[in-house]
Amino acid sequence: MSVRVGEAARAPDFPRAAQHLLGNTQLRHNVRQATNVIRRKRASVVEELPDWQALREAGRQIKQHTLRHLDFYLEQFELACTRAGGHVHWARDADEANQIVISLIQARHAAEVIKVKTMTSDEIGLNAALEAAGITPYETDLADLIVQLGEDRPSHIVVPALHRNKLEIRQIFMEKMGLSDLGDRPEDLTNAARRYLREKFLRVSVAISGANLAVADTGSVCIVESEGNGRMCVSLPEMLITLIGIEKMIPTFQDLEVFLQLLPRSATGERMNPYNSIWTGVTPDDGPREFHVILLDNGRTSVLSQQESRDTLNCIRCGACLNACPVYRQTGGHAYGSVYAGPIGAILTPQLQSMEHSQSLPYASSLCGACYEVCPVKINIPEILIDLRGEVVERGDAPFSERAVMKAAAFALEKPGRFSAAQALARVAQVPFERDGVIRHLPGQLGGWTAVRDLTAVPKRSFRQWWRERTRGNLA
Amino acid sequence: MNTAREQILKRIRDASGSLPASRESESEGLVREYRTIRTLNLDARLDLLVDRLHDYGAMVYRCAEPGLNQAVASVIAGRAKSALLIPPDLPKTWLPEGFRFRSDRELTYSEMDASEGVLTGCALAIAVTGTIVLRHSSGEGRRTLTLIPDYHLCIVRANQVVETVPEGIREMARFKGVPLTTISGPSATSDIEMTRVQGVHGPRILDVILVE
Amino acid sequence: MLVSLFITCYNDTLFPNTGKAVVRVLERLGHAVEFREAQTCCGQMHYNTGYRREAIPLMHHFLDVFQDAEIICIPSSSCVAMIRDHYLKMAAASGDSAVQDQVEKLLPRVFEFSELLVDKFHVTDVGAFFPHTVTLHPSCHSLRSLQVGDKPVQLLRGVRGLTLIDLPEAAECCGFGGTFAIKNAEVSAAMLSEKTRCILDTGAEICTALDNSCLMHIGGALSRQLAGVRCLHLAEILASSEKGEVL
Numbered sequence: 025m026s027v028r029v030g031e032a033a034r035a036p037d038f039p040r041a042a043q044h045l046l047g048n049t050q051l052r053h054n055v056r057q058a059t060n061v062i063r064r065k066r067a068s069v070v071e072e073l074p075d076w077q078a079l080r081e082a083g084r085q086i087k088q089h090t091l092r093h094l095d096f097y098l099e100q101f102e103l104a105c106t107r108a109g110g111h112v113h114w115a116r117d118a119d120e121a122n123q124i125v126i127s128l129i130q131a132r133h134a135a136e137v138i139k140v141k142t143m144t145s146d147e148i149g150l151n152a153a154l155e156a157a158g159i160t161p162y163e164t165d166l167a168d169l170i171v172q173l174g175e176d177r178p179s180h181i182v183v184p185a186l187h188r189n190k191l192e193i194r195q196i197f198m199e200k201m202g203l204s205d206l207g208d209r210p211e212d213l214t215n216a217a218r219r220y221l222r223e224k225f226l227r228v229s230v231a232i233s234g235a236n237l238a239v240a241d242t243g244s245v246c247i248v249e250s251e252g253n254g255r256m257c258v259s260l261p262e263m264l265i266t267l268i269g270i271e272k273m274i275p276t277f278q279d280l281e282v283f284l285q286l287l288p289r290s291a292t293g294e295r296m297n298p299y300n301s302i303w304t305g306v307t308p309d310d311g312p313r314e315f316h317v318i319l320l321d322n323g324r325t326s327v328l329s330q331q332e333s334r335d336t337l338n339c340i341r342c343g344a345c346l347n348a349c350p351v352y353r354q355t356g357g358h359a360y361g362s363v364y365a366g367p368i369g370a371i372l373t374p375q376l377q378s379m380e381h382s383q384s385l386p387y388a389s390s391l392c393g394a395c396y397e398v399c400p401v402k403i404n405i406p407e408i409l410i411d412l413r414g415e416v417v418e419r420g421d422a423p424f425s426e427r428a429v430m431k432a433a434a435f436a437l438e439k440p441g442r443f444s445a446a447q448a449l450a451r452v453a454q455v456p457f458e459r460d461g462v463i464r465h466l467p468g469q470l471g472g473w474t475a476v477r478d479l480t481a482v483p484k485r486s487f488r489q490w491w492r493e494r495t496r497g498n499l500a
Numbered sequence: 501m502n503t504a505r506e507q508i509l510k511r512i513r514d515a516s517g518s519l520p521a522s523r524e525s526e527s528e529g530l531v532r533e534y535r536t537i538r539t540l541n542l543d544a545r546l547d548l549l550v551d552r553l554h555d556y557g558a559m560v561y562r563c564a565e566p567g568l569n570q571a572v573a574s575v576i577a578g579r580a581k582s583a584l585l586i587p588p589d590l591p592k593t594w595l596p597e598g599f600r601f602r603s604d605r606e607l608t609y610s611e612m613d614a615s616e617g618v619l620t621g622c623a624l625a626i627a628v629t630g631t632i633v634l635r636h637s638s639g640e641g642r643r644t645l646t647l648i649p650d651y652h653l654c655i656v657r658a659n660q661v662v663e664t665v666p667e668g669i670r671e672m673a674r675f676k677g678v679p680l681t682t683i684s685g686p687s688a689t690s691d692i693e694m695t696r697v698q699g700v701h702g703p704r705i706l707d708v709i710l711v712e
Numbered sequence: 713m714l715v716s717l718f719i720t721c722y723n724d725t726l727f728p729n730t731g732k733a734v735v736r737v738l739e740r741l742g743h744a745v746e747f748r749e750a751q752t753c754c755g756q757m758h759y760n761t762g763y764r765r766e767a768i769p770l771m772h773h774f775l776d777v778f779q780d781a782e783i784i785c786i787p788s789s790s791c792v793a794m795i796r797d798h799y800l801k802m803a804a805a806s807g808d809s810a811v812q813d814q815v816e817k818l819l820p821r822v823f824e825f826s827e828l829l830v831d832k833f834h835v836t837d838v839g840a841f842f843p844h845t846v847t848l849h850p851s852c853h854s855l856r857s858l859q860v861g862d863k864p865v866q867l868l869r870g871v872r873g874l875t876l877i878d879l880p881e882a883a884e885c886c887g888f889g890g891t892f893a894i895k896n897a898e899v900s901a902a903m904l905s906e907k908t909r910c911i912l913d914t915g916a917e918i919c920t921a922l923d924n925s926c927l928m929h930i931g932g933a934l935s936r937q938l939a940g941v942r943c944l945h946l947a948e949i950l951a952s953s954e955k956g957e958v959l
Contacts, residue, residue: 310642
């Protein structure tokens with residue numbers, strides 16, 4: 025089985041990617057503005073709900089319960105969806121999922137597909153696979169359209185084109201849509217997208233979507249969106265293919281009452297997003313005549329088997345953790361080298377891919393806990409990050425110099441005598457670097473500190489030395 | 501036969517390590533302390549719905565039952581329109597004289613695209629979130645009918661308005677298997693510099709008549 | 713009461729004045745303070761960086777040193793968070809029920825310094841005098857793990873002569889994050905520049921916090937910039953006397 029998470033296996037490690045992006049002032053400015061806006065909106069609509077914490081707890085419990093009995097709920101979904109005229113396929117990994125999609129499209133002799141935003145398709149590299157098979161995919165979410173036409177990569181789960189400003193977008197649209205003139209107000213750009221995409225919606229016969237939620241007892245699928253392109257894609261074409269990660273399952277239709285409150289408020293800071301589409305199988309005279317669901321594993325069952333970090337799969341892809349994260353705020357999403365960025369990306373990507381790749385991601389955090397605070401399904405991201413760091417170290421993948429230093433430090437800290445000796449050693453070792461109680465430059469890796477900060481020199485007397493002398497009566 | 505389905509299910513069973521027998525009792529034991537019942541009376545509920553719809557930039561007109569016909573007429577005239585599409589099951593008593601209403605009997609997408617707009621009722625409305633729920637196909641017609649035209653006039657009756665999302669979902673669960681669309685304001689995007697722009701796809705203008 | 717001080721490895725080495733301040737404040741309030749010289753480190757740096765195995769002997773040592781202490785006072789919220797959030801898990805992972813027992817008995821007796829004063833001793837005025845403008849950086853562990861709430865603010869308001877100025881975007885992480893400051897030095901610096909900007913915007917002379925880890929990081933940047941603002945642990949402010957002296 026070959027699990028793939030976009031291009032994560034080939035991405036540069038986080039510190040290097042971040043260093044490069046930190047120099048992009050436009051990006052940093054955009055990200056800061058955008059996250060400020062969404063944070064404020066989210067805080068406002070969350071404050072309105074006196075039962076927000078109860079909803080979070082219910083969300084967590086429902087997700088954990090579903091994952092504990094995922095086999096049952098997947099089979100229940102399959103039965104109900106099939107009874108309603110849908111077809112359910114199972115894909116173990118990215119290649120298998122892509123193959124199924126391509127076969128279904130080729131069976132119709134179609135050469136074009138319209139797509140609704142789905143990170144799952146980015147995860148498996150669907151677009152590249154389609155193009156290699158001679159099928160042209162058209163992204164229809166405005167941001168994904170911007171990213172696709174700009175031949176770029178998404179930088180945020182919910183607002184993928186966050187890193188682009190309107191002038192850049194105008195440039196991209198004029199070039200790729202063949203427009204000789206175009207205003208630069210957001211309204212002008214949106215109108216251009218509307219016209220460009222409407223032509224496709226009314227003509228293309230196959231659509232591909234993801235799903236925000238899949239309901240086991242009724243076999244229903246729910247898409248949560250703002251723009252209306254989702255509605256277009258799931259109701260206009262003749263065939264609809266929906267990719268669903270197996271963790272998207274919820275047990276009952278009634279459970280939507282929890283997630284349709286948690287998701288819009290967390291993702292876009294709205295009481296409810298403009299459009300939700302809920303459908304079951306096929307409906308005569310309304311929408312696609314053929315409906316296919318592909319249930320995707322692609323590493324999820326590995327995450328499921330890790331009790332410590334299984335909660336990672338609670339994720340409903342709201343993006344609130346990205347908006348809350350002080351690290352993401354500085355770097356934007358590309359630094360994570362994965363379709364899944366930010367705090368959730370830092371724990372999901374290495375777990376899906378297995379730890380050979382994306383090892384730097386668990387360290388892309390100061391463990392501040394802001395993500396855990398806002399997560400609508402209470403994923404304890406800092407805890408899982410520490411767990412994954414433990415795995416990196418235990419596999420022997422930590423840098424040699426770091427391991428040596430940490431082992432030496434652990435040795436020194438185990439016994440008070442050794443500790444005092446180490447403190448004395450530090451006082452001696454700092455002599456070449458210390459002046460007036462301050463160290464301004466350190467060599468090697470520690471130079472990262474002194475590049476931008478002074479370092480307090482080790483005082484002549486430690487606390488324990490002071491205490492000892494005090495006890496001996498040398499001090500009042 | 502070791503198909504993908506079998507392999508995935510096996511991996512799940514090996515991974516989860518939980519007992520199938522515990523599923524139902526676990527499910528019943530899940531802690532649900534969030535609000536599920538209403539606290540507002542009818543008037544407050546209706547006012548809240550109107551308030552939320554206004555927040556989204558939808559126009560809301562209120563009328564009493566006998567005045568519905570007239571209200572429909574004045575709203576359509578106010579938008580300088582003369583002809584709207586309607587779903588086949590729309591009550592004919594809602595339709596005022598002086599306008600053309602074309603029922604959706606196998607309209608093409610082009611015909612929908614060329615129309616001046618669509619008039620429907622709704623299945624229910626949720627006050628807290630300002631949400632209108634459409635039930636397809638009987639009721640509000642097929643999905644494309646309220647999607648392709650650029651203008652949507654929606655009739656909401658007072659007794660269709662619930663307060664909370666859980667109440668709304670309970671109502672929606674009764675419509676077994678039919679497609680449902682929830683609408684909370686006109687379509688919008690904030691993808692361009694976080695500036696909210698309304699009207700991407702879907703009807704750019706939504707008018708609501710609330711009938712009491 | 714007899715308060716047993718866990719100074720923490722980095723305070724002991726780099727910020728002994730914070731320890732002296734804690735002793736002074738507690739003695740001023742009439743409590744006796746002991747310092748068990750066998751103490752070393754809670755294991756946080758190792759545990760958080762992924763060196764879980766190396767952290768275990770450090771935990772055992774901590775448990776042994778403090779097992780019969782009545783009250784343990786720790787002037788570092790990140791170390792308290794380490795003990796509260798992770799010791800049980802570490803003990804469970806070791807499978808040793810005696811150790812789990814030790815941890816469970818220990819936890820109710822562990823207090824961060826501001827928690828000790830406000831929650832245990834019900835004191836917010838410790839007789840301090842500190843005529844300076846001060847802003848408070850609420851460290852992430854104190855804010856989100858310990859949820860100290862407004863305890864530090866209550867204590868600062870009890871200081872005569874002190875003017876407290878609210879810090880904008882206070883809840884934003886300063887970027888220290890332990891080994892994060894080394895392993896992701898550039899991002900840490902970027903986060904730090906936002907934090908120092910907010911601190912300088914207050915016009916305060918002093919930035920205080922419950923953790924010298926954050927203050928070392930913030931203070932290092934302020935010192936490098938010659939910004940005219942310095943950092944001081946909350947304990948050292950509370951220890952200041954009528955003469956306005958700091959240790």
